[in-house]
Amino acid sequence: DAGVTQSPTHLIKTRGQQVTLRCSPKSGHDTVSWYQQALGQGPQFIFQYYEEEERQRGNFPDRFSGHQFPNYSSELNVNALLLGDSALYLCASSLGGNSNQPQHFGDGTRLSIL
């Protein structure tokens, strides 16, 4: 039973560039959430996708956008990268679009901005 998988595991970009991160949810899950985790901090909720639509959004600018595909996998896009975007980006999946459901997390993509 495959868990949540994320790619790539590490990525280095420069300021102003754009990046796309990918996530495949746990088998049987249909809801994907994205988080940003800065060093020493807890994960911060970016947004959640369910039925290919953004359902909830945290306090992140429009530079952060996403997409969910019919197979429930998801992408996180970040435009005009800033130094402050350097962080671990976590994807979590759950079932049914209900955010109270326990989430299964991947091990993240470490994004470094130079």
Added chain:
Amino acid sequence: LAKTTQPISMDSYEGQEVNITCSHNNIATNDYITWYQQFPSQGPRFIIQGYKTKVTNEVASLFIPADRKSSTLSLPRVSLSDTAVYYCLVGDGRGGSYIPTFGRGTSLIVHP
């Protein structure tokens, strides 16, 4: 906003019981309380979830008082492998939507 407050760090020894308390004074009526464990360079792992009173599974217990303004995660007989950051998670409850809000977590160090 349903903020959470946890101790920043705790120390324990192998074989002891560890209790980590989380305060969430503004928890919304429909919110569940969920605890996660996170090791370095890994994503958080679900430990336990509850709504009220007491919940127990094979790894932990969760105690929630009647007013639900706090919760206590209890880890029985910890081992070195329980050294990790523990997060208490409740919903934001903003505008009827649920925004998962992690606190800063509690760094638990288990000593031999």
